[in-house]
Each structure stands twice: as structure tokens, then as C-alpha cells.
Amino acid sequence: xxxxxxxxxxxxxxxxxxxxxxxxxxxxxxxxxxxxxxxxxxxxxxxxxxxxxxxxxxxxxxxxxxxxxxxxxxxxxxxxxxxxxxxxxxxxxxxxxxxxxxxxxxxxxxxxxxxxxxxxxxxxxxxxxxxxxxxxxxxxx
Numbered sequence: 001x002x003x004x005x006x007x008x009x010x011x012x013x014x015x016x017x018x019x020x021x022x023x024x025x026x027x028x029x030x031x032x033x034x035x036x037x038x039x040x041x042x043x044x045x046x047x048x049x050x051x052x053x054x055x056x057x058x059x060x061x062x063x064x065x066x067x068x069x070x071x072x073x074x075x076x077x078x079x080x081x082x083x084x085x086x087x088x089x090x091x092x093x094x095x096x097x098x099x100x101x102x103x104x105x106x107x108x109x110x111x112x113x114x115x116x117x118x119x120x121x122x123x124x125x126x127x128x129x130x131x132x133x134x135x136x137x138x139x140x141x
Contacts, residue, residue, distance in 0.1 A: 004032040020076070025069045032073075033103070040107035041074040047099045047125075058095035058102070063131050067120045070104040071135045075116050078108055082116055082137040089133045099125040106135075114139050 021030060025043075034042040043066075051062040064087055075082050095102055102122055109117040115136055122131035 004035045020073055022069070022072065024065070025073070028066065028069060030066075030069055034105075038078050038108070040105060041070055042103060042105040043070045044101050044103050045069075046101050047095060047097075049097075052097065055094075056097045058099075060089070060091060063091070063095065063102075063122055064089055064133075066102060066104050067106070067122065067131070067133045067135070071106040071118050071120055071133075071137075074106045074108065075118060075135075075137050079111050079116050080139050080141070082139045085115075085136045085138045087133055087135050089131055091131050093124070093128060093130050095122075095124055095130055101125055102130065103127075109134075114141075 021032070029046045029048070030043050032041065033044050034040070045066050047058060051058050053059040067087060067089070068084060072084060102124060104120055104122050106118055106120040109119055115138055118135040118137070120133040120135065121129060122133075124130050
């Protein structure tokens with residue numbers, strides 16, 4: 001994770017206030033596992049029992065937080081400072097108690113003068129697709 005983190009920080013040298021990884025990423029036990037400069041970022045998160053809904057599946061809101069925890073650092077390094085405007089998710093299968101971790105891959109779709117469009121996929125421990133997301137961020141000027 002250290003070399004990926006260094007690459008991310010080096011790619012955003014113009015913003016001294018940037019905190020990578022964000023504190024919530026660390027709180028959720030995230031680790032960066034792959035970074036393709038200007039294109040994609042992949043992170044892995046443990047599946048913790050406190051994330052379960054009443055059916056013992058990972059709660060949807062937690063899944064969205066994991067997506068945001070991966071998409072946001074990528075958006076920080078590919079464009080000027082931005083904030084997430086919307087995250088649209090499609091849940092395909094649950095993250096179950098048996099899944100030790102989930103992997104989130106985010107990639108850039110389009111960057112304009114005012115927005116960043118990204119996509120993300122969440123996969124369970126077996127590598128099966130659990131959730132897809134599209135994300136729009138607004139560039140702050």
C-alpha cells in the first residue's frame with residue numbers, strides 16, 4: 001500500500017491540504033491494492049460484523065461508503081479538487097458473512113471542465129460482482 005499511496009500523493013503535488021488516505025478509509029481498514037496513473041484505483045476492505053444488516057449481509061450504506069472511499073481518492077489525483085455529487089448503485093448480490101473482504105475498483109469515465117464521471121465495481125472475496133456504481137463529482141473552482 002505504501003508505494004501506491006506515494007504514487008497517489010505524488011500525482012497531486014499541487015494540494016498541500018490533501019489527506020491520503022482519508023481518515024475514514026483507515027477507520028474502515030482499507031488498503032490500496034492497485035493504481036493505474038490517471039485511470040483506476042483498487043482498494044480492499046475487511047468485512048466486519050458491525051457492518052451487517054439484520055439478515056447478516058453487509059449493509060448497502062456501508063457498500064456505498066466503500067465505493068466513495070475508493071472513488072474519491074482517485075478523483076483527487078486525476079482532476080482539480082472536487083466533491084461527490086451523486087452515487088448511483090445497482091446491487092447484484094449480497095456481501096455475506098462468509099466474505100472476508102471486498103474489493104472495490106474505481107475508474108475514470110470522463111473529465112470535463114466542471115465534472116468528473118467515474119464508475120466502480122464491488123466484488124466479494126470470491127471475485128464475484130456484488131455492486132456496480134456510477135459517480136458524478138463536481139469540480140470546485
